[in-house]
Amino acid sequence: MIPRIGYGYDVHRLTEGRPLVLGGTAVPFEMGLDGHSDADVVLHALMDALLGAAALGDIGRLFPDNDPQYLGIDSRVLLRKVAEVLKENRYTVGNVDVTLVAQRPKIAPYVPKMRENIAADLGVSIEAVSVKATTEERLGFTGSGEGMSAHAVALIVS
Secondary structure, eight states, X not given: OOEEEEEEEEEEEEETTSOOEETTEEOOOSOEEOSSSOOOXXXXXXXXXXXXXXXXXXXXXXXXXXXXXXXXXXXXXXXXXXXXXXXXXXOEEEXXXXXXXXXXXXXXXXXXXXXXXXXXXXXXXXXXXXXXXXXXXXXXXXXXXXXXXXXXXXXXXX
16 A cells, blocks of 8 residues: 655635535635635645545646536535545545634534534545644734635545
8 A cells, every 4th residue: 555645725715695615514604705616615625635645636627617517516526526536546545634724713613514524525434534723813815804725635545
């Protein structure tokens, strides 16, 4: 078994009139993230980390944002497709770790559900999934509340 590590990063602007979805979980907040899909920054960074570990490109290549079939799509659907692509290429997910960067809202109450969603979609145990958050002490676009970003790492084995 050969271990491979991937890194993913994603960012989306906060906007009014959209629900906030993080880690496949609806999070009550006055704004949501702007994007072609549901703009789930947590899952987008995670998918890029998984695809990067397998050297299979990124989510923009697999799910182009100019393709109408992905307009408003639930990112959990996309994550399950990424899991299928990994399986087709004979990769198994070892573990994943995601950090959400956002000034608000506090996500601690929603982390268990995010971990459950990710574990279910990837077909791994919940112990193989880490989700956490940090602020940037009011610095930059995330600190000012203009948007959110997420960083992810993934270990896969072939």
